[in-house]
Amino acid sequence: MKLLITGLNHKTAPVEVRERLAFDHSSLAAALRDLTAQPGLAEGLILSTCNRVEVAVTAENGAEPGPLVEEFLAENRQMDRGWIAPYLYRHEDEEAIRHLFRVAASLDSMVVGEPQILGQLKAAYAAAKAQGAVSGWLEIILMRAFGVAKRVRSETGIGESAVSVGSAAVELAREIFGTLADKKVMVLGAGKMSELAARHLRRSGARIYVTNRTHGRAQAMAELFQGVIVEYDRFLSVLPEIDILIASSGAPFYILRKDQMRQVIEARRNRPVFLIDIAVPRNIDPAINEIEHVFLYDIDDLQRVVESNVDERRKRAEQAERIIADELARTLARLKAREVAPTIVSLQEQLEQVRLAEIARQRARLGQLTPQQEEALEAITRGILNKVAHGPISELRRQAGQPGGLHIIDTIRRVFRLDG
């Protein structure tokens, strides 16, 4: 059996290529049927996310699935095979299994350790299963891949730390407040990043307040998060109520000074407050961080947290690669045992048949045997066969999966006439 993965990802292909090759949910079922209908292909799986499109197939020994899959991709996505070929990578057998494990464990992701990919792979498996496109080898390997991903996640904790500015802000907020439920978040000014951070916080149960120099913008933001609008010139008086402030206004001067913040913290009776200043130029006087119970992070501080987390992830990814190497060796051993098992069984059956036939043939000559003699006859014939079979069987087990192993298996099958 042969395993092949053909595909492209964010490293090999730009988005213009990826988007043309992507399969949407509705076309997936038909594509899977087309794929497994190709001659020589036993199983098929299509994984299509915004960062990768991959087709995994298993084929009978001796088949050449590579060109088949490329042809299928070109035809199904209606583009020239020559145009996509330069972006495609191809992994076979052992390398294909390793690749699948790495993808599942999110080591091949754009953001290493991000958790979505495992869910996407599981969805791809479910879609293939629904079409009857996976049923043997590929299914075993996929199941292993899910297990490996779980092991990597729990043993290395690779996905634990935040690696984007938005999620780093939320993580810090959690470290300060514990739970974010019912915490009050004020978004000052507009911007993609503050919107993102506010969305994260809102999802964690925080209540959003919005203030903006332009009322219309404040209104748009407030609608987005079911937030409360605070008049811009009143924001300082509301500030003591606020636990988290996200500042990203375009003001060219500090909107929050140290003396003002001192009053705020006094009014809060020293309850901690988290200030996130993602504006450039900055909105909040950096000296404010000197006040006790105030935690002020500007864009560079958040970036540094992210970088240190990324470093940490890199270290954990190395650990993950070792886990994958270990799992790969185990999976290969299991698959190999599976490969030679039918040969061993038919060899044993063949020899047993010969034994029984020979005893039956000589039965007349032997005459009536006592039970003790019957037992001795069984023992002698079985003993001979076991000794004869021992050599080939242990050789089969040893050669399983070795280069040239297939040749030995073939020879043994021929020598013992196992293929009828």
Added chain:
Amino acid sequence: MHEMSVLWLRVAAGLYSLGLLNAILMVLHRRVRLFRIALGAFTAGALLQLVSIVEQTAVSGHFPANNFFESASLCAFLSAALFLFVYWRYRLESLSVFIFPLVFLLTLVSVLGSPAPSSWGGAGVRDAWLVAHVTLVLVGYAALLITAVAAVAYLLRERQLKRKVPHPHTDRLPALGTLDELISRGMTLGFVFITLAVIAGSTWASIEAGTRWIGDARIVISLATWGIYLVMVFLRVSAGWRGRKAAIMVLTVLGCSALTWAAHTSLRALFT
């Protein structure tokens, strides 16, 4: 002390205990509806205490600041009166967290200056007071210890967040908010148990030793420890002392408690 005067004082102490209850609930939940009732009881207690003092003056013919117990009562009354005035003028409700327990304890001490009812003299009753005292103190200390650990963890966590550098060791500590809550809970629980322990201990000592007990340095240390604890609780509730200040305070109280404990190593030998 004159018999009637002691009776008024005992009733006043009973009324003040409502104030103590209110203070404890206030620390626990921050918002309580008991305050109006407690304030009423407190006012009534202060009036009865005034009656007790006036009566004592009339009977003895001199100003009742003759001994520690009489001065304690006087001090309690003056504190109560001052608080009522300040409350009437500025509505400073949070001050009651400090004043209510203080006035209660001072009054209790002055009540204990008079001989306890003779029915309390049985060995069983005395032992019960002592066992209650020791148990309550130990629970209180345990809560205080947890508070102190949480306060130190809070400091470390806060420093790490201020420095803005993730650190693998402090990262594993609970969130600042969680630690803060633990400090609040631990401190309140410790305060409740240690206050009850002081009440039980003082009662036991007065049964055991009449009026001699108050002069003992070790008793003074315990009462002072309780006083510092009260100040800490008050600052926490009214001014929201957190972080470094809170940690230093908790550690101070813990240190004083350790001292008190060391002074109490042979409690039964205290009055023999």
